[in-house]
Amino acid sequence: MSFNVECYRQCMNLEHKNYNQAVPHVMHIDLNSCFATVEQQARPLLRGRPVAVVNRRSEHTMIVTASYEAKARGVGLGMTLKEAKKLCPDLVGVESDPSKYRYVYKQLMRIMSDYSSHVRMKSIDEGVIDFSEACLRGASEQDLVGIGYEIKSRLRNEIGCWMRCNVGIGANRFLAKTAAGLHKPDGLDVINSKNLLTTFEKLELEDLTGIARRNRHRLEAVGIKTPVDFLQADLRTLSQVVFKGVPGVQWHHRLRGWEVDKLDFPIRTAGRQYVLEAYAVPENLVLERLHHLCESVGRKVRGQGLVARGVGVHARSYKQGYWHNKRMMAAPFFSDAAIYSLAKELFKTAPYPLKEIGIHCYGLSAPNDRQLVLFGDELAKISSATRAVDEINQRYGDRTVHSAHTIKTDMVKQKVPFGSTRYF
């Protein structure tokens, strides 16, 4: 269900007070502490021990994922390994291994796709099966619970005995995700119109997906202090006072089990960032690493068959904090050289010394070859050369051919792939 102005007006006139009474048909599957669990699966002697997955073999690196054993002892995401070891001295730090996680992701997607063609992976460790569009449309709640248990069992049999996942079943994506978070690890819960209120009674506002500190403050400012208050809030309060517009209407519907999140967004940006490996890395070395990131982003953009119109760069400086710069160009571009040339230009005003650099391409669109350009021959040459390099790299391995400028930048390797899984 998509929202437009007309829909908004209708909703303002007619409040949907009723909950969605339909049989819950959306299943959310979430791997528990995904990267740590996969490491424990791969390395049996780590099972039952507190494990933290980090991106670098250093004590000052941030923890990306902690196992349940580590979480139980107070280890949290974003802590440095050094801090975590004070809380949990026997914590085992393991360097992330993205190829392993990608394999598990693909296996999970394969298992989920056996039950419906309407599978949407939300990230590397979670996905949604929408049975409302499948042949199982008439299936009962019990049928879906059976499928949930079967998926859990297949995950253990086909990937490994340590693999666990949470399954949530709800009338819409929001309630299915909420259900998946109720009993971690290895839970299976259903939220339907009958138990919606009792389920919400056990939750805090920030337990709801999409409600973090700022939204909680907004809600508390009008006296909405619990999920039950939120559920019982009237449409006008949410749309005119709290969220001031369509988001309020969407929340009103979302909480009652009506689908408002079934949306696919086109890829708008592609980017990468890198935390520099040492203090005060000289400018020429920073530019080498930036060039490496540009090559990586260029591959992502071209891999989707797209071209970019703009480049944005950002950096975190030791002295001046966050800095960013961006530029939109009149003509689209796609080659690594074009991306780097623009990024290098933008980086001239960067506040050195830097601790983190990043680049993203935006204004992504499909190439429009029908548009005649004055320097068409030159562009055709660049296009052919870029395509040839991409083909060689695909056939013989990533970075078989790359710029000589990035010959010493192997430390900028791809780490844990958060966010969109569309580049897999």
Next chain:
Amino acid sequence: MNDELFLNERVQMIASFGSGLNPCLPHKFRRANGREIEITEIGLRHPSVQGKRTIHIFDVTSGEADYRLEFDSERLTWHLTQEGDHVF
């Protein structure tokens, strides 16, 4: 960090090839120093594509330490690339 050792040691392997979800099962390998290690559990097997070559990575355990073994499906060679998680 953990007590991992990164290696690139060619090893001799006894493995069986059958059918099902895991058609290749490594059982026992002999290291360059002559030490034989019996595999008690295969934790995870995942493929890693290096250009047109596919390397099958086996994370296994002997019960005393965890090992990473890599099978090159083109050259039909086994390498021990990682050792860690020792039980002391």
